[in-house]
Amino acid sequence: MSDPQLSNPPSSSIELEASNPSSPDTNNTSNTTTNTPKSENVASIPAQPPSSAINQNSIVTVGLDLGTNSSCASTSLENGSHLVIPSIVGYAEEGILSGILPDEASKLYGEDALRNELHLRMERPIQDGVVHDLDAATEFAQYIRKKVDPRGDKEVRAVIGIPAKASESARLNLEKVAGTAFDKFILIPEPFLAALGYRDETRLSDPDYMDPVKNSLFIDIGAGTTDFCIIQGYFPTAEDQLSISFAGDKVDQILADEMKQAYSDVKISIGMIRKFKEQYSYIGETEYGKRVQVPIGGKPKKFEIGKQISVACNRLLEEIFNATQEAISMASAESVFEMLQNIIITGGGSRIKNIAPELQRLLLEDGYASPKVSTAGDNYKEFVAIGAYKAAKGAKDNQWLSR
Helix, strand or coil, X not given: CCCCCCCCCCCCEEEEECCCCCCCCCXXXXXXXXXXXXXXXXXXXXXXXXXXXXXXXXXXXEEEECCCCEEEEECCCCCCCEEEEECCEXXXXXXXCCXXXXXXXXXXXXXXXXXXXXXXXXXXXXXXXXXCCHHHHHHHHHHHHHHHCCCCCCEEEEXXXXXXXXXXXXHHHHHHXXXXXXXXXXXXXXXXXXXXXXXXXXXXXXXXXXXXXXXXXXXXXXXXXXXXXXXXXXXXXXXXXXXXXXXXXXXHXXXXXXXXXXXXXXXXXXXXXXXXXXXHCECCCCCCCCEEXXXXXXXXXXXXXXXXXXXXXXXXXXXXXXXXXXXHHCCCCCCHHHHHCCEEEECHHHHCECHHHHHHHHHHHCCCCCCCEEECCCCHHHHHHHHHHHHHHHCXXXXXXXX
Protein backbone atom coordinates (compact mmCIF):
# COMPACT_ATOMS: atom_id res chain seq x y z
CA MET A 1 0.00 0.00 0.00
CA SER A 2 2.81 2.42 0.64
CA ASP A 3 4.36 4.83 -1.84
CA PRO A 4 8.14 4.72 -1.47
CA GLN A 5 8.41 8.48 -1.82
CA LEU A 6 5.63 9.45 0.52
CA SER A 7 5.12 6.77 3.14
CA ASN A 8 7.50 8.22 5.74
CA PRO A 9 7.03 12.01 5.80
CA PRO A 10 8.80 14.07 8.45
CA SER A 11 6.68 15.18 11.37
CA SER A 12 6.80 18.84 10.42
CA SER A 13 5.71 18.45 6.80
CA ILE A 14 4.10 16.06 4.40
CA GLU A 15 4.85 15.36 0.77
CA LEU A 16 1.78 15.58 -1.44
CA GLU A 17 1.25 14.49 -5.00
CA ALA A 18 -1.03 16.73 -7.02
CA SER A 19 -4.09 15.08 -8.52
CA ASN A 20 -2.82 15.70 -12.05
CA PRO A 21 0.53 13.95 -12.14
CA SER A 22 1.30 14.96 -15.72
CA SER A 23 3.20 18.06 -14.54
CA PRO A 24 2.10 20.45 -17.31
CA ASP A 25 4.57 23.17 -18.21
CA THR A 26 3.59 26.82 -18.27
CA ASN A 27 2.62 26.65 -21.94
CA ASN A 28 0.31 23.69 -21.54
CA THR A 29 -3.25 24.49 -20.55
CA SER A 30 -4.67 21.03 -21.16
CA ASN A 31 -6.95 19.57 -18.50
CA THR A 32 -6.02 15.99 -19.33
CA THR A 33 -5.12 13.92 -16.28
CA THR A 34 -3.50 10.56 -15.70
CA ASN A 35 -3.37 8.25 -12.72
CA THR A 36 0.37 7.51 -12.90
CA PRO A 37 2.34 9.05 -10.01
CA LYS A 38 5.34 11.15 -11.00
CA SER A 39 8.04 12.04 -8.52
CA GLU A 40 8.55 15.52 -10.00
CA ASN A 41 4.99 16.48 -9.18
CA VAL A 42 5.24 16.60 -5.40
CA ALA A 43 4.31 19.55 -3.22
CA SER A 44 5.76 20.08 0.23
CA ILE A 45 3.06 21.23 2.65
CA PRO A 46 4.47 23.02 5.72
CA ALA A 47 2.91 22.17 9.07
CA GLN A 48 1.81 25.81 9.30
CA PRO A 49 1.69 27.24 5.74
CA PRO A 50 3.00 30.82 5.55
CA SER A 51 0.17 33.22 4.83
CA SER A 52 2.18 35.12 2.23
CA ALA A 53 3.54 32.11 0.32
CA ILE A 54 1.04 32.30 -2.56
CA ASN A 55 -1.81 34.61 -1.59
CA GLN A 56 -0.27 37.95 -2.54
CA ASN A 57 -1.95 41.09 -3.83
CA SER A 58 -2.93 39.69 -7.20
CA ILE A 59 -3.73 36.10 -6.18
CA VAL A 60 -6.51 34.59 -4.09
CA THR A 61 -5.96 31.00 -2.96
CA VAL A 62 -9.02 28.98 -1.99
CA GLY A 63 -9.60 25.47 -0.69
CA LEU A 64 -12.95 24.15 -1.88
CA ASP A 65 -15.17 21.26 -0.90
CA LEU A 66 -18.12 20.83 -3.26
CA GLY A 67 -20.62 18.77 -1.28
CA THR A 68 -23.99 17.26 -2.08
CA ASN A 69 -25.89 19.27 0.53
CA SER A 70 -23.43 22.03 1.37
CA SER A 71 -20.10 23.32 0.10
CA CYS A 72 -17.27 25.04 1.93
CA ALA A 73 -14.64 27.50 0.71
CA SER A 74 -11.60 28.41 2.80
CA THR A 75 -9.29 31.34 2.06
CA SER A 76 -7.44 31.30 5.38
CA LEU A 77 -6.75 29.10 8.39
CA GLU A 78 -8.25 31.73 10.68
CA ASN A 79 -11.47 30.89 12.53
CA GLY A 80 -14.51 32.35 10.82
CA SER A 81 -12.83 32.46 7.41
CA HIS A 82 -14.55 29.34 6.09
CA LEU A 83 -17.63 30.03 3.97
CA VAL A 84 -20.30 27.29 4.11
CA ILE A 85 -22.96 27.51 1.39
CA PRO A 86 -25.90 25.17 0.70
CA SER A 87 -25.17 23.44 -2.64
CA ILE A 88 -28.27 24.65 -4.44
CA VAL A 89 -29.07 26.76 -7.48
CA GLY A 90 -32.57 28.20 -7.89
CA TYR A 91 -33.88 29.28 -11.29
CA ALA A 92 -36.79 31.74 -11.42
CA GLU A 93 -40.07 30.11 -12.43
CA GLU A 94 -41.37 31.21 -15.80
CA GLY A 95 -43.80 34.10 -15.54
CA ILE A 96 -42.70 35.20 -12.06
CA LEU A 97 -44.00 38.69 -11.30
CA SER A 98 -41.74 41.69 -10.85
CA GLY A 99 -40.77 42.38 -7.26
CA ILE A 100 -41.09 38.78 -6.07
CA LEU A 101 -37.40 37.85 -6.21
CA PRO A 102 -34.63 40.07 -4.80
CA ASP A 103 -33.11 42.37 -7.44
CA GLU A 104 -35.31 40.67 -10.07
CA ALA A 105 -32.74 37.86 -10.10
CA SER A 106 -33.14 35.06 -12.62
CA LYS A 107 -30.93 32.77 -10.50
CA LEU A 108 -30.24 32.54 -6.79
CA TYR A 109 -27.73 30.44 -4.88
CA GLY A 110 -27.34 28.87 -1.45
CA GLU A 111 -29.31 30.46 1.38
CA ASP A 112 -30.82 33.04 -0.98
CA ALA A 113 -32.27 30.22 -3.08
CA LEU A 114 -33.64 28.39 -0.04
CA ARG A 115 -35.32 31.55 1.26
CA ASN A 116 -37.12 31.96 -2.07
CA GLU A 117 -37.73 28.27 -2.78
CA LEU A 118 -41.45 28.77 -3.42
CA HIS A 119 -40.73 30.79 -6.55
CA LEU A 120 -37.75 28.86 -7.92
CA ARG A 121 -36.96 25.66 -9.76
CA MET A 122 -34.34 24.15 -7.48
CA GLU A 123 -31.37 22.23 -8.84
CA ARG A 124 -28.68 20.44 -6.86
CA PRO A 125 -25.49 20.70 -8.91
CA ILE A 126 -23.65 18.02 -6.91
CA GLN A 127 -24.86 14.52 -6.08
CA ASP A 128 -22.87 11.82 -4.30
CA GLY A 129 -19.96 14.27 -4.26
CA VAL A 130 -19.68 14.56 -8.06
CA VAL A 131 -21.06 16.92 -10.67
CA HIS A 132 -24.68 16.07 -11.44
CA ASP A 133 -25.75 19.10 -13.49
CA LEU A 134 -22.80 20.56 -15.39
CA ASP A 135 -24.39 23.96 -16.05
CA ALA A 136 -25.68 24.40 -12.50
CA ALA A 137 -22.36 23.24 -11.03
CA THR A 138 -20.44 25.71 -13.20
CA GLU A 139 -22.73 28.58 -12.19
CA PHE A 140 -22.47 27.58 -8.54
CA ALA A 141 -18.67 27.50 -8.70
CA GLN A 142 -18.67 30.91 -10.39
CA TYR A 143 -20.86 32.18 -7.56
CA ILE A 144 -18.29 30.93 -5.05
CA ARG A 145 -15.53 32.63 -7.01
CA LYS A 146 -17.41 35.93 -6.75
CA LYS A 147 -17.68 35.40 -3.01
CA VAL A 148 -13.91 35.04 -2.59
CA ASP A 149 -13.06 37.65 -5.24
CA PRO A 150 -15.96 40.14 -5.19
CA ARG A 151 -14.19 42.75 -7.35
CA GLY A 152 -13.18 40.17 -9.93
CA ASP A 153 -9.66 41.58 -10.30
CA LYS A 154 -7.65 38.69 -8.80
CA GLU A 155 -6.21 35.47 -10.12
CA VAL A 156 -8.13 32.82 -8.22
CA ARG A 157 -6.41 29.47 -7.62
CA ALA A 158 -8.49 26.64 -6.16
CA VAL A 159 -7.61 23.26 -4.75
CA ILE A 160 -10.79 21.22 -4.95
CA GLY A 161 -11.63 17.95 -3.26
CA ILE A 162 -12.76 15.06 -5.44
CA PRO A 163 -14.18 11.73 -4.23
CA ALA A 164 -11.32 9.29 -3.97
CA LYS A 165 -13.06 6.73 -6.20
CA ALA A 166 -14.49 9.20 -8.72
CA SER A 167 -14.81 7.83 -12.25
CA GLU A 168 -12.88 9.34 -15.14
CA SER A 169 -16.05 11.03 -16.43
CA ALA A 170 -16.72 12.52 -12.98
CA ARG A 171 -13.15 13.84 -12.86
CA LEU A 172 -13.45 15.37 -16.32
CA ASN A 173 -16.75 17.06 -15.42
CA LEU A 174 -15.19 18.58 -12.31
CA GLU A 175 -12.24 19.77 -14.39
CA LYS A 176 -14.67 21.52 -16.76
CA VAL A 177 -16.37 23.24 -13.83
CA ALA A 178 -13.08 24.23 -12.20
CA GLY A 179 -11.54 25.40 -15.45
CA THR A 180 -14.49 27.69 -16.16
CA ALA A 181 -14.82 29.16 -12.67
CA PHE A 182 -11.17 29.50 -11.61
CA ASP A 183 -7.95 30.65 -13.23
CA LYS A 184 -5.94 27.71 -11.94
CA PHE A 185 -6.90 24.57 -10.05
CA ILE A 186 -5.77 21.23 -8.66
CA LEU A 187 -7.97 18.24 -7.79
CA ILE A 188 -7.00 16.18 -4.72
CA PRO A 189 -8.81 13.19 -3.14
CA GLU A 190 -11.24 14.35 -0.45
CA PRO A 191 -10.35 11.81 2.26
CA PHE A 192 -6.73 12.96 2.24
CA LEU A 193 -7.81 16.61 2.41
CA ALA A 194 -10.16 15.80 5.31
CA ALA A 195 -7.26 14.22 7.23
CA LEU A 196 -5.00 17.16 6.41
CA GLY A 197 -7.68 19.63 7.51
CA TYR A 198 -8.41 17.71 10.70
CA ARG A 199 -4.71 17.49 11.54
CA ASP A 200 -3.52 19.65 14.44
CA GLU A 201 -0.01 20.74 13.48
CA THR A 202 0.60 22.20 16.93
CA ARG A 203 0.50 18.69 18.42
CA LEU A 204 2.78 16.86 15.98
CA SER A 205 5.62 16.81 18.52
CA ASP A 206 3.33 15.30 21.17
CA PRO A 207 4.16 11.56 21.40
CA ASP A 208 0.58 10.81 22.42
CA TYR A 209 -0.96 12.57 19.42
CA MET A 210 -2.39 10.27 16.76
CA ASP A 211 -1.64 12.08 13.50
CA PRO A 212 -4.61 11.44 11.17
CA VAL A 213 -2.40 11.99 8.11
CA LYS A 214 0.15 9.38 9.22
CA ASN A 215 -2.16 6.43 9.86
CA SER A 216 -5.94 6.49 10.21
CA LEU A 217 -9.20 5.20 8.83
CA PHE A 218 -11.62 7.94 7.81
CA ILE A 219 -15.32 7.13 7.55
CA ASP A 220 -17.23 9.88 5.75
CA ILE A 221 -21.01 9.51 6.10
CA GLY A 222 -22.52 11.77 3.46
CA ALA A 223 -25.93 12.05 1.87
CA GLY A 224 -25.58 9.54 -0.97
CA THR A 225 -22.59 7.42 0.05
CA THR A 226 -20.50 6.41 3.03
CA ASP A 227 -16.82 6.38 2.10
CA PHE A 228 -14.03 4.55 3.90
CA CYS A 229 -10.43 5.52 3.27
CA ILE A 230 -7.14 4.43 4.78
CA ILE A 231 -4.83 7.44 5.14
CA GLN A 232 -1.12 6.72 5.59
CA GLY A 233 0.80 9.83 4.57
CA TYR A 234 0.26 9.62 0.81
CA PHE A 235 -2.60 10.04 -1.61
CA PRO A 236 -4.95 7.06 -1.26
CA THR A 237 -5.20 4.60 -4.13
CA ALA A 238 -8.19 2.46 -5.13
CA GLU A 239 -6.84 -0.27 -2.86
CA ASP A 240 -7.13 2.05 0.15
CA GLN A 241 -10.78 2.91 -0.37
CA LEU A 242 -14.26 1.51 -0.05
CA SER A 243 -17.63 3.11 -0.71
CA ILE A 244 -21.18 1.96 0.03
CA SER A 245 -24.40 3.52 -1.19
CA PHE A 246 -25.96 3.44 2.28
CA ALA A 247 -25.85 6.89 3.86
CA GLY A 248 -28.02 9.81 4.92
CA ASP A 249 -30.50 9.56 2.05
CA LYS A 250 -31.17 5.89 2.83
CA VAL A 251 -31.75 6.77 6.48
CA ASP A 252 -34.27 9.40 5.35
CA GLN A 253 -36.10 6.85 3.22
CA ILE A 254 -36.23 4.22 5.98
CA LEU A 255 -37.51 6.82 8.43
CA ALA A 256 -40.17 7.91 5.91
CA ASP A 257 -41.27 4.30 5.38
CA GLU A 258 -41.39 3.60 9.12
CA MET A 259 -43.46 6.73 9.77
CA LYS A 260 -45.84 5.89 6.93
CA GLN A 261 -46.33 2.43 8.39
CA ALA A 262 -46.97 3.78 11.89
CA TYR A 263 -49.05 6.81 10.85
CA SER A 264 -50.71 5.97 7.55
CA ASP A 265 -52.75 9.19 7.42
CA VAL A 266 -49.69 11.44 7.62
CA LYS A 267 -48.12 12.82 4.46
CA ILE A 268 -44.70 14.31 5.12
CA SER A 269 -42.19 15.62 2.59
CA ILE A 270 -38.71 14.16 2.50
CA GLY A 271 -37.45 17.61 3.49
CA MET A 272 -39.39 17.43 6.76
CA ILE A 273 -38.19 13.87 7.30
CA ARG A 274 -34.60 15.05 6.95
CA LYS A 275 -35.15 17.81 9.51
CA PHE A 276 -36.60 15.31 11.99
CA LYS A 277 -33.59 13.04 11.48
CA GLU A 278 -31.10 15.86 11.95
CA GLN A 279 -32.84 16.95 15.14
CA TYR A 280 -33.39 13.58 16.82
CA SER A 281 -31.07 10.97 15.26
CA TYR A 282 -29.42 8.52 17.65
CA ILE A 283 -28.08 4.96 17.79
CA GLY A 284 -28.72 2.42 20.52
CA GLU A 285 -31.71 1.26 22.52
CA THR A 286 -35.03 2.85 21.62
CA GLU A 287 -35.52 6.29 23.15
CA TYR A 288 -38.93 7.85 23.50
CA GLY A 289 -39.99 11.45 23.97
CA LYS A 290 -38.99 12.43 20.43
CA ARG A 291 -42.16 14.18 19.30
CA VAL A 292 -42.57 16.12 16.09
CA GLN A 293 -45.31 18.43 14.88
CA VAL A 294 -46.73 17.98 11.39
CA PRO A 295 -49.73 19.53 9.64
CA ILE A 296 -52.84 17.37 9.23
CA GLY A 297 -55.47 19.15 7.16
CA GLY A 298 -53.71 22.40 7.92
CA LYS A 299 -53.82 21.77 11.67
CA PRO A 300 -50.76 20.93 13.82
CA LYS A 301 -50.57 17.46 15.29
CA LYS A 302 -47.77 15.83 17.28
CA PHE A 303 -46.37 12.34 16.71
CA GLU A 304 -43.85 10.21 18.60
CA ILE A 305 -41.01 9.04 16.29
CA GLY A 306 -38.42 7.66 18.73
CA LYS A 307 -38.89 4.07 17.56
CA GLN A 308 -38.80 5.00 13.88
CA ILE A 309 -35.59 7.00 14.34
CA SER A 310 -34.04 4.03 16.13
CA VAL A 311 -34.85 1.62 13.29
CA ALA A 312 -33.41 3.93 10.62
CA CYS A 313 -30.20 4.92 12.42
CA ASN A 314 -29.39 1.46 13.77
CA ARG A 315 -29.68 0.12 10.23
CA LEU A 316 -27.04 2.66 9.21
CA LEU A 317 -24.77 1.47 12.02
CA GLU A 318 -25.17 -2.14 10.85
CA GLU A 319 -24.13 -1.25 7.31
CA ILE A 320 -21.20 0.87 8.49
CA PHE A 321 -19.96 -1.85 10.85
CA ASN A 322 -19.93 -4.44 8.05
CA ALA A 323 -18.10 -2.08 5.70
CA THR A 324 -15.64 -1.05 8.41
CA GLN A 325 -14.64 -4.68 8.85
CA GLU A 326 -13.95 -4.90 5.14
CA ALA A 327 -11.95 -1.65 5.18
CA ILE A 328 -9.83 -2.85 8.11
CA SER A 329 -9.00 -6.04 6.22
CA MET A 330 -7.50 -3.85 3.45
CA ALA A 331 -4.80 -2.45 5.78
CA SER A 332 -1.34 -3.98 5.89
CA ALA A 333 -0.35 -6.23 8.79
CA GLU A 334 2.30 -3.69 9.81
CA SER A 335 -0.15 -0.79 10.07
CA VAL A 336 -3.49 -2.23 11.10
CA PHE A 337 -3.11 -2.17 14.90
CA GLU A 338 -2.05 1.48 14.94
CA MET A 339 -4.80 2.36 12.46
CA LEU A 340 -7.41 0.81 14.74
CA GLN A 341 -6.46 3.44 17.33
CA ASN A 342 -7.40 6.25 14.93
CA ILE A 343 -10.79 5.62 13.31
CA ILE A 344 -12.44 8.96 12.61
CA ILE A 345 -16.06 9.46 11.56
CA THR A 346 -16.84 12.61 9.63
CA GLY A 347 -19.59 13.93 7.35
CA GLY A 348 -23.17 14.71 8.29
CA GLY A 349 -23.67 11.24 9.74
CA SER A 350 -20.99 11.91 12.34
CA ARG A 351 -23.56 14.06 14.20
CA ILE A 352 -25.74 11.05 14.98
CA LYS A 353 -25.81 10.59 18.74
CA ASN A 354 -23.73 7.63 20.00
CA ILE A 355 -22.42 6.61 16.56
CA ALA A 356 -18.74 6.57 17.57
CA PRO A 357 -19.06 4.66 20.87
CA GLU A 358 -21.52 2.19 19.34
CA LEU A 359 -19.24 1.42 16.38
CA GLN A 360 -16.32 1.08 18.79
CA ARG A 361 -18.37 -1.31 20.93
CA LEU A 362 -19.21 -3.52 17.93
CA LEU A 363 -15.58 -3.66 16.83
CA LEU A 364 -14.42 -4.54 20.34
CA GLU A 365 -17.05 -7.24 20.72
CA ASP A 366 -16.00 -8.70 17.38
CA GLY A 367 -12.43 -9.16 18.60
CA TYR A 368 -10.53 -6.18 17.23
CA ALA A 369 -7.62 -5.03 19.40
CA SER A 370 -8.52 -1.94 21.46
CA PRO A 371 -10.22 0.06 18.68
CA LYS A 372 -10.70 3.77 19.22
CA VAL A 373 -13.44 5.55 17.26
CA SER A 374 -14.03 9.30 17.41
CA THR A 375 -15.96 11.90 15.45
CA ALA A 376 -14.51 14.91 13.67
CA GLY A 377 -16.69 17.32 15.66
CA ASP A 378 -19.02 20.16 14.80
CA ASN A 379 -16.65 21.66 12.23
CA TYR A 380 -16.67 18.57 10.02
CA LYS A 381 -18.00 20.59 7.06
CA GLU A 382 -14.82 22.67 7.01
CA PHE A 383 -12.07 20.04 7.15
CA VAL A 384 -11.87 19.19 3.43
CA ALA A 385 -11.75 22.89 2.53
CA ILE A 386 -9.14 23.60 5.21
CA GLY A 387 -7.03 20.68 3.99
CA ALA A 388 -7.42 21.94 0.43
CA TYR A 389 -6.24 25.39 1.51
CA LYS A 390 -3.19 23.90 3.24
CA ALA A 391 -2.40 21.93 0.09
CA ALA A 392 -2.82 25.03 -2.07
CA LYS A 393 -0.35 27.00 0.01
CA GLY A 394 2.33 24.40 -0.64
CA ALA A 395 1.58 23.62 -4.29
CA LYS A 396 4.29 24.18 -6.88
CA ASP A 397 3.63 26.38 -9.89
CA ASN A 398 3.84 23.46 -12.30
CA GLN A 399 1.12 21.59 -10.43
CA TRP A 400 -1.63 24.08 -11.20
CA LEU A 401 -3.88 23.39 -14.17
CA SER A 402 -5.20 26.26 -16.28
CA ARG A 403 -8.41 26.60 -18.20
